[in-house]
Amino acid sequence: xxxxxxxxxxxxxxxxxxxxxxxxxxxxxxxxxxxxxxxxxxxxxxxxxxxxxxxxxxxxxxxxxxxxxxxxxxxxxxxxxxxxxxxxxxxxxxxxxxxxxxxxxxxxxxxxxxxxxxxxxxxxxxxxxxxxxxxxxxxxxxxxxxxxxxxxxxxxxxxxxxxxxx
Amino acid sequence: xxxxxxxxxxxxxxxxxxxxxxxxxxxxxxxxxxxxxxxxxxxxxxxxxxxxxxxxxxxxxxxxxxxxxxxxxxxxxxxxxxxxxxxxxxxxxxxxxxxxxxxxxxxxxxxxxxxxxxxxxxxxxxxxxxxx
Numbered sequence: 241x242x243x244x245x246x247x248x249x250x251x252x253x254x255x256x257x258x259x260x261x262x263x264x265x266x267x268x269x270x271x272x273x274x275x276x277x278x279x280x281x282x283x284x285x286x287x288x289x290x291x292x293x294x295x296x297x298x299x300x301x302x303x304x305x306x307x308x309x310x311x312x313x314x315x316x317x318x319x320x321x322x323x324x325x326x327x328x329x330x331x332x333x334x335x336x337x338x339x340x341x342x343x344x345x346x347x348x349x350x351x352x353x354x355x356x357x358x359x360x361x362x363x364x365x366x367x368x369x370x371x372x373x374x375x376x377x378x379x380x381x382x383x384x385x386x387x388x389x390x391x392x393x394x395x396x397x398x399x400x401x402x403x404x405x406x
Numbered sequence: 407x408x409x410x411x412x413x414x415x416x417x418x419x420x421x422x423x424x425x426x427x428x429x430x431x432x433x434x435x436x437x438x439x440x441x442x443x444x445x446x447x448x449x450x451x452x453x454x455x456x457x458x459x460x461x462x463x464x465x466x467x468x469x470x471x472x473x474x475x476x477x478x479x480x481x482x483x484x485x486x487x488x489x490x491x492x493x494x495x496x497x498x499x500x501x502x503x504x505x506x507x508x509x510x511x512x513x514x515x516x517x518x519x520x521x522x523x524x525x526x527x528x529x530x531x532x533x534x535x536x537x538x
Contacts, residue, residue: 383507
């Protein structure tokens, strides 16, 4: 049916972000496609690679291994011109229910979140809810704002301040 | 699979470096973190806070003063009571936090949207071919 217009830019949906609690972050977005297509884009590494890193971030996904099944693991390596070493992110899929739910751990740090993504299809559109639960409030505060690179310097400065005030 | 955050982080760190120094120092104390959490729920007087955290008025005044200097708490004296509430910086930081994440996720999901549209048309084209 070539005369039916679909998915024009005018129908782009909004992304919402909220802090649900001291430990939780919630991101939602609706996509104008049935759930099996949206889920495929999350669960096939060759597709996932095409959208996970926004161009504006200036990073490259060097490799992406995803063993998509409950109990399977993933390993993703990023590089950035400002970094000497590539960064590796890895963890385990704690739940893989096709077209419904994905959950994984983030094991590269002890402060890593547990991530749950749910997919709900309604009238041909799919609502994606991305939920992260961090072990501490500080870890959530630091998500994005902080980085492994910035922290040692911050902590050194903090040590100085504390030493000075003792 | 957390956020690849290099570029955003670099910009952010330069901009907020000075702020973070004061903030980190203020947040290095468990009582002061508790006070901030308390004030997230509701405003409180120094006396309330001293009682809640089981410390002297003088001790609590010192903590509040550190938080105030970092811009995390604002206080106002009405009559004999000094009331504490979340400071402008705290509120700005919360808003900035949401905004940074929203920008990242919007960009990420816009890219996913494009890919999904592409997959959708591909699936339609394939179905059509099969029907022929």
